Amino acid sequence: MDTKFASAERSSDERLQTEKKSIESIEQFRELLNSLPYVAAILNENRQIVFTNDVLLETLGDITIDDILGKRPGEALSCINAFKESGGCGTSEHCRVCGAVRAVMESQNSGKKVIQESRITSLIDGEEVSADYMVSATPFHWDKQEFTILTLSDISHEKRRRALEKIFFHDIINKAGSLTGFIDMLKDIKDTGKIKDYLKLAGTLSDELTEEILAQRSLLAAESGELELEFNSVKSLNVLQNNVDQILNHYVALNRQIEIHQESVNIEFKTDLVLLNRILTNMLKNALEATPEKEKVLIGCENKDGKIIYWVHNDRVMPEEVKLQVFQRSFSTKGSNRGLGTYSIKLLGEKYLKGSVYFKSEVDFGTRFYLELSVK
Numbered sequence: 407m408d409t410k411f412a413s414a415e416r417s418s419d420e421r422l423q424t425e426k427k428s429i430e431s432i433e434q435f436r437e438l439l440n441s442l443p444y445v446a447a448i449l450n451e452n453r454q455i456v457f458t459n460d461v462l463l464e465t466l467g468d469i470t471i472d473d474i475l476g477k478r479p480g481e482a483l484s485c486i487n488a489f490k491e492s493g494g495c496g497t498s499e500h501c502r503v504c505g506a507v508r509a510v511m512e513s514q515n516s517g518k519k520v521i522q523e524s525r526i527t528s529l530i531d532g533e534e535v536s537a538d539y540m541v542s543a544t545p546f547h548w549d550k551q552e553f554t555i556l557t558l559s560d561i562s563h564e565k566r567r568r569a570l571e572k573i574f575f576h577d578i579i580n581k582a583g584s585l586t587g588f589i590d591m592l593k594d595i596k597d598t599g600k601i602k603d604y605l606k607l608a609g610t611l612s613d614e615l616t617e618e619i620l621a622q623r624s625l626l627a628a629e630s631g632e633l634e635l636e637f638n639s640v641k642s643l644n645v646l647q648n649n650v651d652q653i654l655n656h657y658v659a660l661n662r663q664i665e666i667h668q669e670s671v672n673i674e675f676k677t678d679l680v681l682l683n684r685i686l687t688n689m690l691k692n693a694l695e696a697t698p699e700k701e702k703v704l705i706g707c708e709n710k711d712g713k714i715i716y717w718v719h720n721d722r723v724m725p726e727e728v729k730l731q732v733f734q735r736s737f738s739t740k741g742s743n744r745g746l747g748t749y750s751i752k753l754l755g756e757k758y759l760k761g762s763v764y765f766k767s768e769v770d771f772g773t774r775f776y777l778e779l780s781v782k
Contacts, residue, residue: 409491409493409497410491410497410498410499410501410502411496411497411498411499411501411502411507412453412496412497412501412507412511413452413493413496413497414491414492414493414494414496414497415452416452416454416476417450417451417452417454417476419476421450422450422454422456422475422476423475425450425456425551425553426456426457426471426475428548428549428551429448429456429457429548429553430457431549432548435457436459439457439458439459440459440460440461442459442461442557443461444461444557444558444559444560445458445459445461445462445465445557445558445559446458446459446461446462446555446556446557447459447462447479447482447555447556447557448546448553448554448555448556449478449479449510449553449554449555449556450551450552450553450554451514451551451552451553453478453479453495453496453507453510453511453554454475454476454477454478455471455474455475455476455477455478455479455482456475456476456553457471458471458474462474462482466482466483477495478494478495478496479495479506479510479556479558480494480495480496480501480504480506480507480526481494481495483526483528484528484529484530485526485527485528485529486527486528486529486534487500487501487504487527495507496511499730500730502727502730503727503730503731504524504526505522505523505524505525505539505541506522506524506526506539506541506556506558508522509521509522509524509541509542509543509556510543510554510556512543513543513544513545513554514543514545514552514554517545518545519542519543519544519545520542520543520544521540521541521542521543522541523538523539523540523541523561524538524539524540524541524558525537525538525539525731525734526539527733527734533757534756534757536562536734536749537560537562538560538561538562538564538565539558539559539560539561540558540559540561541556541557541558541559542555542556542557542559543555543556578615578618578619582615585608585612585615589608592605592608610655613655617687624680624681624684624754628750628753628754628757628758633681633758635678635681635758636678636680637676637677637678638676638677638678638679639674639675639676640674640675640676640677640679640682641672641673641674642670642671642672642673642674642675642707642709642714642716643666643670643671643672643707644672645679645682645683645686645707646666646670646686646705646706646707646716647666648683649683649686649687649690649705650664650666650690650705652687653687653690653691653694656691656694658691658694658695659694660699661699661700662694662697662699662700662701662702662703663700663701663702663703664690664694664702664703664704664705665702665703665704665705666704666705666706667704667705667706669706669708670706670707670708671707671708671709671714673709673714673781675714675779675780675781677759677779678758678759681754681758681759682759682779684750684754685750685751685754685755685759685763685777686705686716686718686777688748688750688751689705689716689718689751689775689777690703690705690718692718692748692775693718693719693720693773693775694720696720696722696773697720697721697722701720701721702721703718703719703720704718704719704720705717705718705719706719709781712780712781713778713779713780713781714778714779714780714781715776715777715778715779716776716777716778716779717774717775717776717777718774718775719772719773719774720772720773721772721773722772722773723767723768723769723771723772723773724767724773729765729767732748732765733748733749733751733752733763734749748775751763751775751777755777755779759777759779760779760780761777761778761779761780762776762777762778763775763776763777763778764776764778
């Protein structure tokens with residue numbers, strides 16, 4: 407059976423029933439677990455669910471413990487990585503960076519309680535839904551058997567708040583402060599030429615300030631399903647050029663080059679231009695931040711099989727662990743609580759523009775992010 411991380415071994419149906427009955431025999435245990443306000447489950451040595459509280463059952467719908475008996479946590483939660491290998495939850499390469507799987511395995515190996523954060527993206531009614539959890543795995547010995555008490559507390563709102571404080575409020579305050587500084591300096595300047603230069607810089611900062619606010623508003627609306635779209639005809643190359651012109655005035659482009667690929671096409675298609683611009687701007691910012699000064703970022707678009715494919719390329723290669731988490735909500739290479747960039751690219755590009763977002767990052771190639779949209 408395929409496995410690229412944890413063991414794929416599972417208990418027999420007969421053993422699962424025995425383990426379930428053994429746990430159920432503990433007086434008041436169900437009452438204790440049901441008193442918890444978050445998901446709690448008992449796992450056997452093969453990381454399979456043999457008992458759970460009502461919070462998980464209610465989260466998954468109108469089901470009973472028998473409906474998920476023997477499933478692993480990722481399988482019960484419909485994690486998008488749980489079925490990438492035939493061995494199931496814990497056995498794919500993506501599971502190597504899953505806090506839930508790692509917590510359980512570390513707890514089993516050490517015999518101690520382990521707490522980790524975990525980002526899980528579930529496929530619910532055909533749509534990907536991301537959440538952040540605080541995961542606790544604690545050894546539990548009963549009836550000469552080894553179990554693990556697994557708890558998952560949803561901290562998505564807390565992570566969102568912390569991300570807003572770290573990214574949004576920080577950037578907004580900095581830009582607003584700079585704008586105020588420029589305006590104050592204008593009061594004492596007599597040189598008309600300098601006044602024009604400062605006004606131009608102030609205008610750029612004002613535009614960036616507005617864009618930060620609008621981008622955050624779009625993301626919040628997208629996550630809540632309230633984002634409204636307006637599709638109009640655009641020209642593919644014109645969109646590219648406008649994005650490059652805008653980003654050249656941003657600090658991330660300082661001392662870096664941006665080049666539009668010479669074979670980029672200029673075809674007409676319909677899309678929501680505001681959303682497309684947000685995605686391409688994010689792709690460009692990410693590439694520029696990964697690019698050292700005096701080096702180049704390449705951007706282009708091509709028409710292939712009835713689709714317009716936008717791409718942004720830089721020469722750096724992402725570490726393997728970054729590749730496995732790059733589209734997860736709240737994940738960032740720039741430090742704790744700095745995520746949302748690549749996550750928003752995928753959310754907006756796939757859920758709302760009905761396209762496909764993916765990347766390639768390899769030695770001797772570099773890193774290239776793609777946005778593929780239908781032109782039909």
